[in-house]
Amino acid sequence: GIGISSKEKLNLFKKFSRGKGMSKIYTEGTGLGLYLASKLIQAHKGRIWVESEGKGKGSKFCFELPVE
Numbered sequence: 001g002i003g004i005s006s007k008e009k010l011n012l013f014k015k016f017s018r019g020k021g022m023s024k025i026y027t028e029g030t031g032l033g034l035y036l037a038s039k040l041i042q043a044h045k046g047r048i049w050v051e052s053e054g055k056g057k058g059s060k061f062c063f064e065l066p067v068e
Contacts, residue, residue, distance in 0.1 A: 004052040004059050012050055013038040034061075041065065 004012065011017045016031035034048075041048045046065035052058065 002059065003055040003057045004050060005055055009050055009052070013048065037063075 013034050015035045017035065018029065018031045038048045041063050044065050046063055048061070048063040051060045051062065
């Protein structure tokens with residue numbers, strides 16, 4: 001990713017959330033992708049999170065699912 005501020009991280013997995021400045025880079029999308037991914041992962045007792053050092057420094061999206 002392009003990098004995410006700490007403040008933006010709080011809302012990333014909410015419905016219709018889009019990162020600030022995304023309209024300049026990527027104009028399509030509903031803001032539901034990360035929300036739906038988080039709900040699916042949570043339904044399987046997993047977790048999802050983002051790691052980023054801030055704007056312009058890239059982002060890494062991670063998830064874990066339990067294995068039985």
